Amino acid sequence: MxxxxxxxxxxxxxxxxxxxxxxxxxxxxxxxxxxxxxxxxxxxxxxxxxSLKDISQIFLIPPQWIPDPMVWSNYPNSLSAMPFGHAYWNSLYISVTVIAAQLLTVSMAAYAFAKIRFPGAHFLFVLFLATMMVPKQVTMIPLYIIMQTIGWMDSHLAIIVPAALFNAFGVFLLRQFVKGIPNELEEAAVVDGANPFTIYWKVILPLIRPALAALAIFSFLGTWNNFLEPLIYLNTPEKFTVPLLLNTFKGLYAADWALLMAGTTISVVPVLIVYVIAQRQIIEGITLTGIKG
Known part of the structure; x- marks a missing residue:
């Protein structure tokens, strides 16, 4: 005991x-x-x-975290100094267009790679994924020559079309999710007389909504914050996107840092709103993709 x-x-x-x-x-x-x-x-x-300081407070050592006084006029001044209305509209409609096109093209490619058997499917998918390892700087000059040849320089089409037609990460993300859908659902649809497009539209798409939501959010964040492509292809200030317009606050010899910080803070607001609203969809889409893949 x-x-x-x-x-x-x-x-x-x-x-x-x-x-x-x-x-x-x-x-x-x-x-x-x-x-x-x-x-x-x-x-x-x-x-x-x-963004709430004047230029004399920004570079103080040690830093002054709480501005004294708070210069709230930086925000209206930054909005009036540059055509932010045009830039916001350009960024918004470019982002929405790219998202809509990507969800269609990427989901169709993912369905084809995951469920449709055709010669060389695995090789093509591996080749497709290999493009993710190619730095963007390598394709920059060929793309520039192509856009110049077809007359899309200083046009939003040069930013929208390549992004809408090609997203290797999106295809990989959705393919892993589509592979987890039971084949019995497709077989039942075939028995009912559905063709491949009907199966894709009425069976596959409704079942991959979490992954589509995650991809849409990633695409929005990437497109909204995109700076390199607009810098290369756009020349007219009225066609500038928000990141490109913010860069104009930096002059050759000096920069208006107070207005630049205010404009940057304003530009981050849509991204924060999207993330706060849709963070659950991001986590759910990634988690389910990992489980089902």
């Missing part, structure tokens, strides 16, 4: 020690994650703080 009591006591001691170790490791993990989160959000906090 005494031995049994002793073993129970030792077991409880080990359990308490293990629980203590787990709690200490969890505390360390949370501290590390909190530090990482602070490092990630630090530039944004600095941008918001600088």
């Amino acid at each position: 005494r031995g049994r009591t002793l073993s129970i006591s030792i077991s409880n001691t080990h359990a308490a020690a293990r629980k203590k170790r787990i709690s200490v490791s969890q505390i360390i993990l949370h501290v590390v994650l909190s530090l990482g989160a602070f490092l990630m959000v630090f530039p944004f906090l600095w941008t918001v703080s600088s």
Whole structure:
């Protein structure tokens, strides 16, 4: 009896020690994650703080986090200094157009690679994914020559069409999800007389909505923040997107940092709204893709 009591006591001691170790490791993990989160959000906090300062406060050492006084006029001044109305509209309609086109083309390609058997399907998919390893700078000059040849320079088509027709990451994301859909659903649709397009439209698309939502959000964030392509292809200020217009606050010898920070803060608002509203869809789409893939 005494031995049994002793073993129970030792077991409880080990359990308490293990629980203590787990709690200490969890505390360390949370501290590390909190530090990482602070490092990630630090530039944004600095941008918001600088947007409410005058130029004399921005580069103070040590930094002054709370502006004194707060220069709220930076926001209307930044909006009136440049044609932000045009830039917001350009970025918005380009982003929406690219998202709509990508969801169609990417989902069709994903369905074809996942469910339709045709010669060389695996090789084509591997080749398609291999393009993700090619740096964008390598294709920059050929694309520029193509756009110049077909007359799309200084046109939004040069930004919309390539992004709408080609998204290797999106195809990979949706293919993994489509592969997890049971083949019995397709077979039942075939028995009912459905052709491949009907199966894609009425069976596949409704079942991959979480992945489509995640892809749409990723596409919006990437297109809205895109700077390189507009810089290469656009020349007319009225056609500039928001990131490209913000760059015009930087002159050859100086930059109006206060207005630049205010304009940057304004440009981030749509991205934050989309993320806050749709973060659940992002997590759900990625999680389900990983499980079903």
